[in-house]
Amino acid sequence: MGDRLTEKFSVWVVGAGYVGLVTGACLAHVGHRVTLVDTNAGRVAELKAGRVHIYEPGLGELLAGCTDRLRFSTEIVPAAREADVVFIAVDTPQREGGSADLSNVGAVARAIGRTLAGEPGAPLVVVNKSTVPVRGGDYVSMLVHEGAEEAGGGEADYLVVSNPEFLREGSAVYDSLFPDRIVVGGSRAQRSTRCGRSTGPSSGRAFRPNWNPGKKRRCRS
Numbered sequence: 001m002g003d004r005l006t007e008k009f010s011v012w013v014v015g016a017g018y019v020g021l022v023t024g025a026c027l028a029h030v031g032h033r034v035t036l037v038d039t040n041a042g043r044v045a046e047l048k049a050g051r052v053h054i055y056e057p058g059l060g061e062l063l064a065g066c067t068d069r070l071r072f073s074t075e076i077v078p079a080a081r082e083a084d085v086v087f088i089a090v091d092t093p094q095r096e097g098g099s100a101d102l103s104n105v106g107a108v109a110r111a112i113g114r115t116l117a118g119e120p121g122a123p124l125v126v127v128n129k130s131t132v133p134v135r136g137g138d139y140v141s142m143l144v145h146e147g148a149e150e151a152g153g154g155e156a157d158y159l160v161v162s163n164p165e166f167l168r169e170g171s172a173v174y175d176s177l178f179p180d181r182i183v184v185g186g187s188r189a190q191r192s193t194r195c196g197r198s199t200g201p202s203s204g205r206a207f208r209p210n211w212n213p214g215k216k217r218r219c220r221s
């Protein structure tokens with residue numbers, strides 16, 4: 001699979017839980033340079049030592065096979081300088097009443113904004129895999145912007161795209177490497193496509209949803 005990859009990205013995956021770890025391992029397997037970031041220092045130490053906290057067929061082998069392009073960290077700070085693409089894969093626990101607690105997503109988005117502040121260079125693509133309600137992409141985008149403003153960076157060059165996760169626990173590696181669908185939604189087609197290229201094979205079908213034509217929103221599936 002790696003032989004067919006024409007572009008290799010520096011990818012940061014924030015959240016080394018179920019989704020983040022599987023995503024990071026699969027992206028490293030196909031040839032990208034991946035940094036997995038998690039605030040859980042114990043989890044990061046275990047991963048650095050080669051121990052995986054979840055059982056998922058094939059995951060241990062994938063991680064062991066790409067140690068040269070996979071690293072683990074508790075620090076998100078250099079992401080904007082070093083990454084082409086940052087995936088957000090942190091947990092969104094359910095609150096009483098059923099709504100999702102987006103505070104972890106918000107903390108990551110603001111941190112990305114702060115690290116983007118004053119950083120010239122190629123635009124950063126921020127891919128949200130965490131479960132968020134409709135318009136969650138706009139919310140993440142607003143928080144990245146706020147983070148950059150807080151840090152005095154003014155206009156930060158980034159794009160947030162949504163890439164919901166469909167993996168099934170128990171066949172997560174297979175589902176990630178051979179997905180029956182990849183859905184990427186963003187507001188500027190070119191970088192949504194770039195996200196699609198980094199996530200793997202894509203059927204190339206694109207469509208313009210008609211629910212808000214004024215926003216020039218674009219999805220690839």
Ligand SMILES: NC(=O)c1ccc[n+]([C@@H]2O[C@H](COP(=O)([O-])OP(=O)(O)OC[C@H]3O[C@@H](n4cnc5c(N)ncnc54)[C@H](O)[C@@H]3O)[C@@H](O)[C@H]2O)c1
Pocket residue numbers: 014015016017018019020037038039040043089090091092104107108129130131132165166167168169
């Ligand atoms: N597990 C699944 O099968 C599945 C499937 C589809 C979608 N999702 C969604 O994907 C998201 C992640 O789910 P998961 O199962 O991987 O969660 P998880 O609890 O296994 O992992 C989340 C990780 O994020 C880390 N984290 C939290 N805040 C952080 C921060 N500010 N900076 C860095 N790391 C931070 C946690 O320490 C944890 O290791 C959720 O929104 C979930 O709803 C999960």
